Amino acid sequence: MASDVRSFIDLRDFAASAEVPAAGDYRTARTALPLADGPCSVDLLALDGGAGSDSGLPGDEFVIVLAGSLQLGEITLAADACAVIPRGVAFDWQAAPGTRALAMRYVIDTPAADRIVPIDEGAELTLQPAAGGTAGRADAVVPQPYRLSVERRGVHLRHLGFDALSPYRDALSPS
Structure with missing residues (x-):
C-alpha cells in the first residue's frame, strides 16, 4: 500500500x-x-x-x-x-x-x-436512482445498455462519457 x-x-x-x-x-x-x-x-x-x-x-x-x-x-x-x-x-x-x-x-x-x-461510448446516458436515493442525482449516472448496480460497485472514473460509481459514494454524498 x-x-x-x-x-x-x-x-x-x-x-x-x-x-x-x-x-x-x-x-x-x-x-x-x-x-x-x-x-x-x-x-x-x-x-x-x-x-x-x-x-x-x-x-x-x-x-x-x-x-x-x-x-x-x-x-x-x-x-x-x-x-x-x-x-x-x-x-x-x-x-x-x-x-x-x-x-x-x-x-x-x-x-x-x-x-x-x-461499453458503447455512444449510448445515451440515463439517470437511475441510487440505492436509498432519488433519481437525478449526479452519482447515479450510468450508461445503457450496461447498467451497474449503484450499490458500492466500481471505482469512480470518467472515460469517454462513462461514469461508474464510487464504492465510497455513501460516505461522500450528503444524506
Whole structure:
C-alpha cells in the first residue's frame, strides 16, 4: 500500500511511467497502481503480442485499451475502447504487440453480467436512482445498455462519457 494515497490520479500518466513485467499472461503481465487496501484495484496490463485463456477473474474488471488492440472472447477492443469482464466469466484473450490497457477491478460476490460487455461510448446516458436515493442525482449516472448496480460497485472514473460509481459514494454524498 502506498503511504500517500491521492484522491485523484492521472491514469494515463501512471500508464506512461509504470515499469511493466518483461512477459506474462492476462493475470501476470501487470503493474499495480498503489492504492489503499480494499476491494478495488487498478493495474496497467502490458500484453506484448500474447494470447491465452483465463478461467474467470475474482471480480468485475473494467478494461480500457490505451495502445494496440485486445481481443476478449469475440470482442476486439482497439485503442480507447473499453469493456467489462464480469467476475467468473471464462475468456480467451489475444493482444497485438505493444498492447497496453488499464484494468480496474472490483472484487465482488455477484457479477454484474454473465458475459463480457463492450461499453458503447455512444449510448445515451440515463439517470437511475441510487440505492436509498432519488433519481437525478449526479452519482447515479450510468450508461445503457450496461447498467451497474449503484450499490458500492466500481471505482469512480470518467472515460469517454462513462461514469461508474464510487464504492465510497455513501460516505461522500450528503444524506
